[in-house]
Amino acid sequence: MGAGDAFDTANVQWDRFSAKLKSLKKPLLEAGMLTKKELSARLGVSRTTIGKLRTQGRIKARICNDAGEWLYWPPKDRSSLFSGGSRIAAVGMEITRNYPTQQVRPRVFPKLGGQIA
Secondary structure (H helix, E strand, C coil): CCCCCCCCHHHHHHHHHHCCCCCCHHHHHHCCCECHHHHHHHHCCCHHHHHHHHHCCCCCEEECCCCCCEEECCCCCHHHHCCCCCCEEEECCEEEECCCCCCCCCCEEHHHCCEEC
């Protein structure tokens, strides 16, 4: 790695190792941030729901490595996560989805003599 060269994962790992630096993830975990698995267990929701709440801006999070792993600040108030215009509504510790109702029409196949499937 010379002057002006781009950083890559191997270069950063070597620099951290040679300078005896911690990864970014360790100090964030020590500061109280949680992994997706830990937060989903604490809130009683799926890991997919945690990701959706993050993309909606309802949970504060930051990326912690080049593998795309996120760490999350524990929310102060669980009820604020599931209020408002979200399609996800909390019921106790269970998450339910509210989908708009659709009318379903029977399918007609003209090649089968107009039979309805």
